[in-house]
Amino acid sequence: MLQGTGSDVGKSLLVAGLARAFANRGLVVRPFKPQNMSNNAAVTVDGGEIGRAQALQARAARVPPSVHMNPVLLKPQSDVGSQVVVQGRVIGNAKAREFQSWKPRLEASVHESFEKLAAEADLVIVEGAGSAAEVNLRKGDIANMGFARKADVPVVLVGDIDRGGVIAQVVGTKAVVDPADAAMVVGFLVNKFRGDPSLFSAGMELIAEKSGWPALGLVPWFRDAGLLPAEDAVVLDKRRAAGEGATTIVVPRLPHIANFDDLDPLGQEPGVRLIMLRPGEPIPAEADLVLLPGSKATIADLAALRREGWDVDILAHVRRGGRVLGICGGYQILGRTIADPDGVEGPPTSVPGLGLLDVETVLGGDKCLESVTGTLAGSNAPFAGYEMHVGRTSGADRARPLVTFADGRDDGATRPDGCVSGCYVHGLFADDRARGAFLERLGAATSDLAYEARVEATLDALAAHVADHVDLDRLWALAR
Structure with missing residues (x-):
């Protein structure tokens, strides 16, 4: 399970890259996100809807998208809070505080979907939601450590060096989470690095020393990420304009x-x-x-x-x-x-x-x-x-x-x-x-752009990028 030190650290993209990389090794791979919040959704082959990121991850794994890959989807609305979608179907609307009381009854659906995917796959790659350090929301959690603990899934913590403060992100997470939650973490990744990686070798060592978690990789910025469908609308704030036609x-x-x-x-x-x-x-x-x-x-x-x-x-x-x-x-x-x-x-x-x-x-x-x-x-x-x-x-x-x-x-x-x-x-x-x-x-003016072929080529490039900077053999050995 990949959990983040915060939102938008690149978890979705890393899961997609890992899914394609392990699928290229001949493994049957399934992506899974227990709980997601997004208005960018996709229709599944079994007639429901899931977050766009999980649909892209399914494509990376070369399997059809299923409602079980994202059993709880929250779709923010206006005056009614968020629409709650469970295993692909709308069950109602809930405001943020009200949703906290819904979590216990949603937990069964989350684990039912996870067990279904686990039974049909060699490897399930799970994506957490938001930050693993949101300890104020830990009670009844079904998205991060609460899920990892109950499903007994080892956790890799992902930090984002591009936003700065990645040492504090990872070490701070270790400082605030419950010791039993911290024990689920088997290592950390630092994502979105730019420049000479040798300049951050001491930083990786310091994080490992202070957190007690081993370093599993320093992943450089993937420049073609914008060629893949995005889930979070935050990317629209960054993409002011595209093209010069x-x-x-x-x-x-x-x-x-x-x-x-x-x-x-x-x-x-x-x-x-x-x-x-x-x-x-x-x-x-x-x-x-x-x-x-x-x-x-x-x-x-x-x-x-x-x-x-x-x-x-x-x-x-x-x-x-x-x-x-x-x-x-x-x-x-x-x-x-x-x-x-x-x-x-x-x-x-x-x-x-x-x-x-x-x-x-x-x-x-x-x-x-x-x-x-x-x-x-x-x-x-x-x-x-x-x-x-x-x-x-x-x-x-x-x-x-x-x-x-x-x-x-x-x-x-x-x-x-x-x-x-x-x-x-x-x-x-x-x-x-x-x-x-x-x-x-x-x-x-029209062009020879082959859009779907470009998405496939970008997923292959992402898989190669991740494989170059993350020890896939070690991740496979850590999975259980």
Whole structure:
């Protein structure tokens, strides 16, 4: 089990690299994260949802993603706290303090999923959540040491030298955790190192001396990490813009943005300049496309969009002949109204949308979790994606769908002038042919980018990177 000295130390990436490296040795590998918090999720082959990182780790291990790889997923919403997903299905909403009382009854599901994976694998690589040193949350813990102790899983502690203070991170963790928890730790890794590793050899020795834990590796910064789908929205704050192409795509950074890996293939296109718009920044006049992404709290994000004045900018953009695309929650925002009669996202309400599409959405009913394939409407360009949403959208502009599914159904809506469209499908741009056809409609230059092949090549490079700096034989010997 890889636990961290804090959030964003690189646990998810290391697990993916280790999963691919051990799979390359012929082992049957399964990734596992007992509890995760993320609005970037993936649909699994068994009809549920898990965190995006565990789906990527499954891909690294060359196995289909399963709900058991992330049995507890928390998806932050607005006024209702977090949506709680257990073994792929929503069981309710809970605020942070309330969730603490839920943990004992969730523990059984966590260990049931772990035992299922362990029974079918040579090696399970477990990822902790946040920091192992959050001793104030230790009671009832199912994500870090609480899980490790009950499942008897040895722990490797990961520190992040890039943020500074890694000696204090690791030694401080040893100082504050319970001695029985500290006894689960079999060694430490220092991640995200830049520069000459010989300059930190004394630092590694000092950590080992002060903590009593052996050093298992000093892992340099992996420069191609940005080519892999990310789970934590914190990366969006770091990625101000991607690409320097002639076609400008602008994405307003809404508070509850979800499934934002939809943007990754566009950001890697050399003919595209993808801008993540921060609060306080206007939509630039040179934008060719404004893309409204998925949202975990559509009504709250619509209110945030209006507070920023982005609604006015978008309306002006459309009047100038600019194009707008909405995906999932962004699609709902583009319609005439969004009604939430059952209080799915907060108090029951109905609010006006941007009115750019002649459709209306009613939130409620069962959550749609489905893998889909099809083609872009009006073309033969294929796609493979997924739907993950609550609510149904209807209206006159649905007569002009954006996509057609392989079973003959369609999805989405388009204005008669073709400038504004939206749909529920995530992953639309991962297929090179669908992305190319869409960019051609924008008048953008297309390229020979093979997105899925690049992800695979990056996972192989990550595995080699990790294997060069971590003793895999020693890790295998430490596993039990």
